[in-house]
Amino acid sequence: MGDDDVVVVGSGVIGLTTAVVLAERGRRVRVWAKEPAEGTTSAVAGGLWWPYRIEPDDLVGAWSLHTLDVYRELAHDGGRTGVRMVEGVQAQTRLDELGPWAARVPGLRAATPEECAGPALWARLPLIDMPTHLAWLRERLVAAGGVVQERTVGGLGEAFAEAPVVVNCSGIGARTLVPDDDVRPVRGQLVIVENPGVSTWYGRVDATSHEVTYLLPQPGGLILGGTSREGDWSTVPDPVEAADIVRRCARVRPEVAGARVIEHRVGLRPGRSAVRLERETAGGGVLVHNYGHGGAGVTVAWGCAQEAARLATAAS
Structure with missing residues (x-):
């Protein structure tokens, strides 16, 4: 030694x-x-x-x-x-709600109505x-x-x-x-589907519940999420929760509804x-x-x- x-x-x-x-x-x-x-x-x-x-x-x-x-x-x-550097929108978020770090993220700006309805931020x-x-x-x-x-x-x-x-x-x-x-564990569940042509990411956090909604185009498929359950140690995918994740993501991108499911994943974030x-x-x-x-x-x-x-x- x-x-x-x-x-x-x-x-x-x-x-x-x-x-x-x-x-x-x-x-x-x-x-x-x-x-x-x-x-x-x-x-x-x-x-x-x-x-x-x-x-x-x-x-x-x-x-x-x-x-x-x-x-x-x-x-x-x-x-x-x-x-990879990928374009996308963080929904239900305003610049003045974020910390001083946000002003130093290159290109971070308010999304246009065409990019996302309601308050949202665009970034690469x-x-x-x-x-x-x-x-x-x-x-x-x-x-x-x-x-x-x-x-x-x-x-x-x-x-x-x-x-x-x-x-x-x-x-x-x-x-x-x-x-x-x-x-403490913060359980996250994901569904990976065949990507029907989604090339931008999307995220939205519901501060009042365990639900988070995001679509992340990765090389191995489109990642759909998700959950944020504190204190839950289960690493077994919940089929009801998985179906709900797909439904929420399909409201953002309807073409996701019929995408073939490749895999279910669960991870325990170290909260x-x-x-x-x-x-x-x-x-x-x-x-x-x-x-x-x-x-x-x-x-x-x-x-x-x-x-x-x-x-x-x-x-x-």
């Missing part, structure tokens, strides 16, 4: 991105994960960049904007990175094909000398036995691993009252927590990774 050794716990988008940043700064990084990235909640995510149900407001803006800048660059090689935003992006992150990590090891972690002390610095990116697993009772991104002394070494990103892990991944790496490598 050397001074440059780091163990990152968790192989979702937060863990892999953090590991890449650390490895490219010269650290010897091992990612520990109980399942491959393809089996994580990140692989189920719709993949649209948008600060969605994540706190604290005063930090999320900077994390999101840094991540946006990275994705805009990665979109130049979208076939490999899985990142990153839309990430998560299976492709996660595989690319893993390849980039390996190219920087990092290693991904599939193993179940019973406690953070196991990691300190092999590295002086541990970064906890365990997502929903932090509830028992830390343990942290503030971490928390606020992201925990902080450093502490533990296990005789340095422990950095980077979890609790809710439904916006993709949106803040690079900003949080940069801060986590700074905390992990800062002098004591």
